[in-house]
Amino acid sequence: xxxxxDGASRRKLRQGLVLKRxxxxxxxxxxxxxxxxxxxxxxxxxxxxADIAKEWVSRAAATNDLNDMAKYLxxxxxxxxxxxxxxVWPFPTPDTDYDxxxxxxxxxxxxxxxxxNQTGTSMAYQQAVHNIVDTLSTIYxxxxxxxQAIGFNPYWNPLGWLIWSVLSxxxxxxxVQAVLYPPVNYG
Numbered sequence: 074x075x076x077x078x079d080g081a082s083r084r085k086l087r088q089g090l091v092l093k094r095x096x097x098x099x100x101x102x103x104x105x106x107x108x109x110x111x112x113x114x115x116x117x118x119x120x121x122x123a124d125i126a127k128e129w130v131s132r133a134a135a136t137n138d139l140n141d142m143a144k145y146l147x148x149x150x151x152x153x154x155x156x157x158x159x160x161v162w163p164f165p166t167p168d169t170d171y172d173x174x175x176x177x178x179x180x181x182x183x184x185x186x187x188x189x190n191q192t193g194t195s196m197a198y199q200q201a202v203h204n205i206v207d208t209l210s211t212i213y214x215x216x217x218x219x220x221q222a223i224g225f226n227p228y229w230n231p232l233g234w235l236i237w238s239v240l241s242x243x244x245x246x247x248x249v250q251a252v253l254y255p256p257v258n259y260g
Contacts, residue, residue: 097247104243108236120223126152127216130178134209137202139189142209146182150175160222169219177212181205 129149133142156171167173188201 104240123220130213139185143182143185150178168215
């Protein structure tokens with residue numbers, strides 16, 4: 074590896090190339106803390122609001138009052154206005170497209186308000202409630218799938234991908250150094 078150096082010079086050179094274990098642990102610890110903080114901030118900014126919208130859809134499905142359904146769905150729609158496109162990037166489907174999900178939510182709001190003028194005991198009202206609850210179940214599943222995909226999409230989470238890539242590279246370098254330059258025992 075170092076053909077023109079004698080044995081003692083090679084050992085000194087190797088010692089200079091290898092980071093001390095405390096430095097390695099400090100570096101990995103700092104990168105891990107940075108990745109953890111970034112993940113929490115990312116969840117708070119991007120995923121948490123989408124989860125709240127999903128729970129408003131669930132709340133709407135849990136009521137039998139069409140006006141309350143429309144009110145809860147309006148809350149979800151207000152949150153979903155901040156989300157566009159499809160977070161599933163390898164094989165996207167319309168089921169996980171936030172714009173399509175929002176269109177479905179707005180349609181359900183219109184239907185709930187249209188049928189809300191009926192009396193609560195009428196057959197038409199009860200059928201409307203039943204149909205809307207079935208639709209909300211599907212919308213909830215679509216939102217759940219889309220929300221799960223946010224964290225794995227490089228467009229939605231570029232800093233997370235960068236940090237985890239650097240952390241992986243540092244760990245790889247540490248392993249390679251440990252294999253190529255094992256600690257020398259001079260005792």
